[in-house]
Amino acid sequence: MATAISSPAQVLLSGNEAIARGALENGIRVATGYPGTPSTEILESLARYDSEHYVSWSTNEKVALDVGVGAAVAGSRALVTMKHVGLNVAADTLMSVAYTGVRAALVIVVADDPGVHSSQNEQDTRMYARFAELPLLEPSDSQEAKDFFRLACEISERFDTAVLLRSTTRLSHSKGMVTLGTIHPSRPVGYEKNLNKFVLVPSNARVRHEKVLERSGLLREFAETTELNRWEKGSSEIGVITSGVCYQYVKEVLPEASVFKVGLMNPLPIHRLRNFAATVDRLLVVEELEPVIEEQLKASGIQAEGKEYFSRLGEFSSERVRAGFQQAGVLPMPKAPENAGVPVAAKENLFRPPALCPGCPHTVPYLVLKKLNALVAGDIGCYTLAVYEPLAAIDTTLAMGCSIGMAVGLQKGGDGSRPVVATIGDSTFFHSGIPPLIDALYNNVKITVVILDNQTTAMTGGQEHAGTGKSLRGEKARTVDIATVCKALGAGFVEVVDPYDVSAVFRTLKAAIQYDGVSVVITNRPCVVSPATIRTTPYAVTAKECNACQMCMNLGCPAIIWTEEMHEGQHKVTIDPVACMGCAVCGLLCQTNAIIPLAADPARRTV
Amino acid sequence: MSMEPNGTQNVLIVGVGGQGVILASDILGVVCMNRGYQVKKSEVHGMAKRGGVVYSHVRYGAQVLSPTIEPGTSDVLLAFEPAEALRWSKYVKPGGTIIVNSRKRIPPAACQDRRMDAPTRYPQGIEQALRGQVADVRQFDAEGLAVEIGDHRMCNTVLLGALSSVCEFEVQDWLGAISASVKPKTVERNQKAFLAGRNAQFPAAHNPLPPETAAMCRSVTYLDAPAIDIHDSWCKGCEICVVVCPQACLKMNERNRAEVVKAEACIRCMLCEWMCPDLAVRVQ
Numbered sequence: 052m053a054t055a056i057s058s059p060a061q062v063l064l065s066g067n068e069a070i071a072r073g074a075l076e077n078g079i080r081v082a083t084g085y086p087g088t089p090s091t092e093i094l095e096s097l098a099r100y101d102s103e104h105y106v107s108w109s110t111n112e113k114v115a116l117d118v119g120v121g122a123a124v125a126g127s128r129a130l131v132t133m134k135h136v137g138l139n140v141a142a143d144t145l146m147s148v149a150y151t152g153v154r155a156a157l158v159i160v161v162a163d164d165p166g167v168h169s170s171q172n173e174q175d176t177r178m179y180a181r182f183a184e185l186p187l188l189e190p191s192d193s194q195e196a197k198d199f200f201r202l203a204c205e206i207s208e209r210f211d212t213a214v215l216l217r218s219t220t221r222l223s224h225s226k227g228m229v230t231l232g233t234i235h236p237s238r239p240v241g242y243e244k245n246l247n248k249f250v251l252v253p254s255n256a257r258v259r260h261e262k263v264l265e266r267s268g269l270l271r272e273f274a275e276t277t278e279l280n281r282w283e284k285g286s287s288e289i290g291v292i293t294s295g296v297c298y299q300y301v302k303e304v305l306p307e308a309s310v311f312k313v314g315l316m317n318p319l320p321i322h323r324l325r326n327f328a329a330t331v332d333r334l335l336v337v338e339e340l341e342p343v344i345e346e347q348l349k350a351s352g353i354q355a356e357g358k359e360y361f362s363r364l365g366e367f368s369s370e371r372v373r374a375g376f377q378q379a380g381v382l383p384m385p386k387a388p389e390n391a392g393v394p395v396a397a398k399e400n401l402f403r404p405p406a407l408c409p410g411c412p413h414t415v416p417y418l419v420l421k422k423l424n425a426l427v428a429g430d431i432g433c434y435t436l437a438v439y440e441p442l443a444a445i446d447t448t449l450a451m452g453c454s455i456g457m458a459v460g461l462q463k464g465g466d467g468s469r470p471v472v473a474t475i476g477d478s479t480f481f482h483s484g485i486p487p488l489i490d491a492l493y494n495n496v497k498i499t500v501v502i503l504d505n506q507t508t509a510m511t512g513g514q515e516h517a518g519t520g521k522s523l524r525g526e527k528a529r530t531v532d533i534a535t536v537c538k539a540l541g542a543g544f545v546e547v548v549d550p551y552d553v554s555a556v557f558r559t560l561k562a563a564i565q566y567d568g569v570s571v572v573i574t575n576r577p578c579v580v581s582p583a584t585i586r587t588t589p590y591a592v593t594a595k596e597c598n599a600c601q602m603c604m605n606l607g608c609p610a611i612i613w614t615e616e617m618h619e620g621q622h623k624v625t626i627d628p629v630a631c632m633g634c635a636v637c638g639l640l641c642q643t644n645a646i647i648p649l650a651a652d653p654a655r656r657t658v
Numbered sequence: 659m660s661m662e663p664n665g666t667q668n669v670l671i672v673g674v675g676g677q678g679v680i681l682a683s684d685i686l687g688v689v690c691m692n693r694g695y696q697v698k699k700s701e702v703h704g705m706a707k708r709g710g711v712v713y714s715h716v717r718y719g720a721q722v723l724s725p726t727i728e729p730g731t732s733d734v735l736l737a738f739e740p741a742e743a744l745r746w747s748k749y750v751k752p753g754g755t756i757i758v759n760s761r762k763r764i765p766p767a768a769c770q771d772r773r774m775d776a777p778t779r780y781p782q783g784i785e786q787a788l789r790g791q792v793a794d795v796r797q798f799d800a801e802g803l804a805v806e807i808g809d810h811r812m813c814n815t816v817l818l819g820a821l822s823s824v825c826e827f828e829v830q831d832w833l834g835a836i837s838a839s840v841k842p843k844t845v846e847r848n849q850k851a852f853l854a855g856r857n858a859q860f861p862a863a864h865n866p867l868p869p870e871t872a873a874m875c876r877s878v879t880y881l882d883a884p885a886i887d888i889h890d891s892w893c894k895g896c897e898i899c900v901v902v903c904p905q906a907c908l909k910m911n912e913r914n915r916a917e918v919v920k921a922e923a924c925i926r927c928m929l930c931e932w933m934c935p936d937l938a939v940r941v942q
Contacts, residue, residue, distance in 0.1 A: 063687050063697060225700035225725035226687060303723040369724040401741040401781055403765045405710035440770050600927030601772060602904035609709045613769040613778050620774035621925050629810055642902055642929050
């Protein structure tokens with residue numbers, strides 16, 4: 052038995068929950084952001100604390116950062132959260148707030164997604180920190196996520212700068228033990244007029260750029276002494292420089308090595324790293340994604356190895372780090388596996404992609420678009436899953452809000468043989484769908500915009516937005532009506548349709564693609580799993596009526612699967628009564644009337 | 659399972675989105691923490707939860723570094739679904755334990771091959787493959803036990819009960835953690851489900867290919883693609899056949915008559931022939 056070492060005051064928190072706790076303990080007064088995996092739970096956990104601070108979802112990341120900058124300029128500590136690609140949306144503000152500085156602390160938490168678990172790319176936020184000349188802190192577990200938040204606030208106020216706190220999927224979504232600290236109330240320092248600092252007209256901007264370089268110099272000195280960076284003395288043969296969650300992998304795989312753990316990633320403590328390099332025979336850098344540390348070491352004339360053994364691609368793990376050290380000759384190569392008896396790995400694994408839920412209101416519009424042979428520009432949200440078989444109804448997915456603008460280009464640059472349709476969700480429409488819709492209307496382009504309004508931000512777990520009528524704290528909020536917005540912009544064809552009514556969707560979309568100009572079709576069924584589960588009487592298949600036509604299988608509904616009973620070489624189908632939400636769409640499609648509501652008679656309920 | 663001095667214990671919990679993998683691992687985390695261990699757990703959120711593969715790594719001991727488990731080092735694999743047990747089996751260490759719920763979750767992606775007599779794409783002989791990997795495989799119908807208790811959603815608690823029978827912790831540790839983690843009105847049923855799993859009997863290895871499955875594995879023969887004839891002069895262009903065809907084999911041509919464009923995709927469901935009000939369509 053191992054000995055007990057934890058104290059009862061500790062709690063198990065995810066990285067995101069620990070960041071929220073850090074915000075609470077350090078007197079954050081304004082917190083905002085836009086949902087995005089893996090950052091979403093930070094604001095959600097912060098909203099659960101009963102306190103006075105303002106915590107809300109913004110329409111997009113740029114607006115969120117603007118709100119945060121405003122709060123910091125007004126003299127209150129502010130937190131802004133987003134995923135890595137969200138920082139691209141907020142980059143305009145980011146590059147300029149780097150010039151202005153702040154009054155109270157401004158902490159920008161950016162969660163990267165190495166390995167692309169739930170994103171469209173795996174860009175490295177550390178590059179932004181160098182680009183914008185902003186300090187970036189990188190914690191390696193939940194406890195550090197909370198502790199670094201305090202230091203981020205201190206650095207922000209001491210050096211008059213916004214501070215980036217970088218998480219990754221593994222940190223955000225791993226739970227570790229955290230010792231809770233005292234909650235400090237926010238202490239606003241008040242607004243002070245300073246036009247030279249906060250109004251970036253060219254004459255001021257030139258002066259502020261000098262200040263940025265001055266600040267970077269001070270931060271470089273600070274980096275050499277801060278407790279954020281840690282030198283762990285070990286064997287003199289191998290020295291490893293690492294940061295973030297990779298530190299844990301290195302300690303697990305190579306416990307004897309000397310380790311320099313970088314907590315303040317930008318700027319790097321080059322002098323200390325040079326000294327560290329001098330004490331070891333061989334220096335390796337273990338960093339996920341881009342060679343940010345390695346290149347700076349080499350630029351400073353410090354010999355180091357890194358990306359030869361530790362890939363620029365994907366997420367690391369202890370096994371990948373171990374393989375890197377083996378390749379580098381630091382660890383012996385593995386022996387052949389001992390239990391090579393049965394080739395389990397050789398067995399084909401089941402392909403189980405994520406799918407649209409049973410009863411999902413996005414399913415029928417995509418089925419119809421496929422039938423209409425439309426060229427479909429998709430967007431970011433659950434509906435991206437309509438790219439998989441059998442719907443396979445999406446031609447492009449790029450980034451938030453890109454569908455409408457891309458549809459304009461697909462129409463203007465295409466041969467006109469297929470109708471061009473943009474599909475976009477409600478939250479994404481508010482995020483960045485309105486300016487491109489204005490563009491399409493202004494230029495009178497013949498496209499159809501399908502707004503799949505399920506009244507929530509479903510993909511990230513059901514967050515509120517401007518159209519849901521509720522705030523992040525669950526209080527009543529003003530509702531922005533999508534159809535009203537589209538009509539106000541001047542769209543001539545705006546139809547709202549029930550996506551469960553297959554023939555209505557078919558007729559409306561057919562009319563929409565024939566309309567000469569921008570047509571807007573809005574589907575209006577709420578998400579069936581969030582915020583509440585919507586379930587009615589499940590449906591069932593009468594096996595003797597089923598002629599295995601496979602029409603219902605075209606929905607890709609996870610509740611409908613094959614049975615082993617065949618009809619002329621095709622599988623008959625059955626419906627899992629536990630998974631079925633009772634949307635009735637398969638029943639509408641069934642031409643032999645084999646799909647009917649499961650009888651209320653409990654004897655027929657075969658769960 | 660035996661605890662090495664200062665070693666780290668690894669439990670990998672896997673399943674399909676919506677099965678309650680994360681809650682189960684949360685409860686295990688609380689049990690370990692209350693016993694004074696360091697705990698780290700790591701899991702997947704977001705897109706993958708939509709019916710996709712869900713996993714949670716739980717590690718505990720005197721000191722835990724990496725939040726994830728390396729392949730070949732997990733003491734226990736707790737699988738909520740057989741095909742997921744197979745997918746993650748390489749994580750189990752030699753001499754480890756695999757606990758599997760025997761109820762299959764067949765994804766729609768496994769039911770897409772519309773050639774004649776094509777089988778469902780679900781791996782066969784899973785239990786046998788797992789037994790080839792480790793000796794201690796405990797497969798049982800956890801969902802069935804949960805249904806007996808009155809709620810299929812308690813399947814995760816039943817499986818936790820089965821896990822508890824290989825862990826060092828006391829029953830009271832588990833029951834306490836369960837009541838602290840689930841909704842108050844479901845505590846009693848969850849505890850009942852836990853005990854049902856803890857006392858579950860695991861059937862010994864049996865022939866993993868039941869007759870109906872073996873029949874499915876027979877060699878597949880493909881017939882020639884059917885021919886769809888459309889009597890052009892009888893077709894009045896009502897478009898019904900085009901709309902009902904589940905395989906999109908038909909299309910309206912420029913003269914507004916139905917036309918065959920993808921004969922090879924026809925699966926002989928006959929809907930076009932049956933639904934045509936003009937008797938203009940024939941499937942051979």
